Amino acid sequence: MFCEEVVGQPEALGLLQRALETGRIAHAYLFAGPDGVGKKTLALCLARALNCLDLDNKPGSFAPCGRCLSCRKIACGNHPDVKVVSPDGVSVRIDQIREIKKEMSYRPYEGRYRVWILEDCDKMTEQAANSTLKVLEEPQERSVFILLTSNVLSLLPTIVSRCQVVRFNPVGAAVISGLLRERYAIPAEKARLLAFLCHGSVGKAVGWATGRIPMPPRDEVIALVGGFLSPLGPGSKPGAILRAAEALEKRKDDLDEILDLLEDWYRDLMIVCEAAHHHETGHGATHEREADELSKALVVNLDKLETLEEQARVCSTERAAKSIGVIEATRQSIRRNANVRLALENMLFTLFPGV
Ligand SMILES: [Zn+2]
Structure with a gap:
């Protein structure tokens, strides 16, 4: 395969590999899939494969060398024919698209192909989207426009239909x-x-x-749940819930991640509660061992198994399962612009009733 850097995307890689092998490179690609699964990495790899100087001497090979001047320039972001365009502030603006349109009418300066990679293309203003449509309607020789999005549903259908869509999946x-x-x-x-x-x-x-991005605040989330689940914890008063909601609201940027951690934790609790229930109801020893092994394979926070087992004593499978639904509903209502503080208070009071 022409790109070793991207893992877990065999379909996307296969599609582009075939395009390179047959020389049938589309004028426009739409790389669609969740954040962090390799869309930009693969787009840059394609740009290198289309322009690698080393490949001139290697017929039948499509993997860029990574060492030639062209590959190095692309890696450093200073190849004149390969441009990565990101939203200017909160959105992609029309002048950014106009600039691409203008440059697209020129021949490549030094490479074989001119490549534009447009990040977060779903954040285009209406005018930028209309201008993009015009770019897509007038494809130029040896120009490749790669649009990246994690939110394909918010794109104009006319944009999607003019691109070759390359789907990316969450990686196992x-x-x-x-x-x-x-x-x-x-x-x-x-x-x-x-x-x-x-x-x-x-x-x-x-x-x-x-260490490029800070670790998620896992211990904090575990302590939060532990504090309220334990009957003797600091959360035995409604005031503590309100303070916790206030503290969470201030973590706006991490909130999605905190809700992920909470969900993972409750999912673990559900598994551990269920395993404990199996022990209590006295299934055979083999059966119990199987249940233990299964739960160990599934539990995310395996290093915190003791804490999970402690908390499982004051929780139940049903309560943990219900809690996951509550957290997910909170996430959805925040996405739909609900009052964040109110949504969090509601979530915590529902997760920890009677404190
Ligand atoms: Zn190269």
Whole structure:
């Protein structure tokens, strides 16, 4: 395959590999899929493959060398024929698209292809979207326009239909864990945890592993639940719930991640509660061992099994399952612009009734 950097996207890779092999490069691609699964990495890899100087001497080979002047310029972001365009502030503006349209009428300066990679293309203003449509309607020779989005549903259908759509999927935990161990020398236990916590986003897992992005506030979330679940915890008063909601509201930027962590934790609690229930109802020893092994394979926060077992004593499978629904409903209502504080208070009072 022409790109070794991207993992867990065999369909996207296969589609582009065939395009390179047959020389049938589309004028416009739409890379659609969740954040952190390799869309931009693959787009840059395609740009390198289309312009690598080393490939001139290697018929039948399509993997860019990564060492020639062209590959190095693209990696540094200063190749005159390869441009990455991101939203200017909150949106992609019409003058950014006009600039692309103008440049597209020129021949490549030094490469074989001119490539534009437009990040978050769903954030285009209406005028920018209309201008993009015009660009897509007038394809130019040796020009490739790659639009990236994690929100394909908010694009104009006319834009989608004029691009070759390349779908990206969340990457499986086993693949991510393997990548972290092999490429980043992360110990197995930590690799497993990060692979589960990232929910299919390789970018996030690698960012955490390399320290490029801060680790998610897992201990904080566990302490929050522990505080309220334990009958003797600090949360035995409604005031504590209100203060916790206030503190969470201030973490606006991390809120989605905190809700992910909460959901993971309750999912673990559900599994541990169910396993404990099996023990109580006295199934055979083999059956119990199987249940234990199964729960260990599924539990995300395996390093916190003791805490989970403690909390499971004051929780139940049903309560944990219901809590996951409550957290997800809160996430949805916040996305629909509900009052964040109110939504969080409502969530915490529902998760921890009677405190
Ligand atoms: Zn090269």
